[in-house]
């Protein structure tokens with residue numbers, strides 16, 4: 001089955017889907033996006049993703065290209081045309097096409113692209129054995145709560161992680177506190193079994209997976225606190241893990257080469273992963 005993309009009103013072969021050379025997303029990274037999981041043919045946590053998309057658009061004063069009801073139809077059609085059962089949907093909205101000028105253009109309308117693809121099966125080694133992270137300075141702007149397509153620091157950070165043989169890079173703010181990964185939220189479990197993740201301020205993207213895991217933690221009655229934590233605290237934590245739509249929940253076993261806990265996936269990370277996968281399996 002060949003891939004199909006939705007590009008501003010048309011369903012096109014993925015290989016010929018294209019936007020204008022003066023699209024502001026291309027020239028200024030003037031746009032936002034969402035990545036949603038498709039589980040068993042259904043979109044997981046569609047409501048929270050659409051709410052975050054609306055918030056990102058509003059923060060940047062980009063108008064929505066269509067209603068949520070229409071977007072839901074387009075996403076389902078892209079999923080259907082691509083025959084995706086388990087995978088992701090990518091939604092990108094830019095401010096539109098206009099002669100290059102920094103100020104908002106008067107006449108341009110938003111440009112919407114929707115794609116979908118099968119998710120690569122999770123690497124069983126990562127799932128069973130956990131992953132390593134490195135720490136890097138957080139060099140991003142001060143509105144990381146907006147899911148903007150301006151991802152260059154994240155790209156550079158992920159590349160540094162790759163080159164260091166790690167899965168992810170945890171970004172560290174000027175106070176020495178971990179903000180988040182380059183495409184994941186960061187978590188630790190303290191020695192008294194309290195789950196800690198940074199509060200959803202403008203230093204992090206408020207992950208939809210993060211919100212789902214927080215709900216699970218509340219429901220299961222585990223102790224938790226939303227606050228910043230330092231690299232030193234993370235290295236001496238009992239457990240650490242990371243979350244995102246694409247990777248679900250993965251235990252973090254090494255931070256800058258230092259083993260976390262006993263260097264194996266901890267019981268709380270395993271339990272929360274199990275609960276999250278059950279939540280994902282209930283998508284409908």
Ligand code: PLP
Pocket residue numbers: 035154180181182183184185204205206207208209210243244245246
């Ligand atoms: N933090 C950043 C910087 C991200 O890019 C992402 C996902 O793309 C996340 C966190 C996790 O968000 P979500 O759980 O909604 O996928």
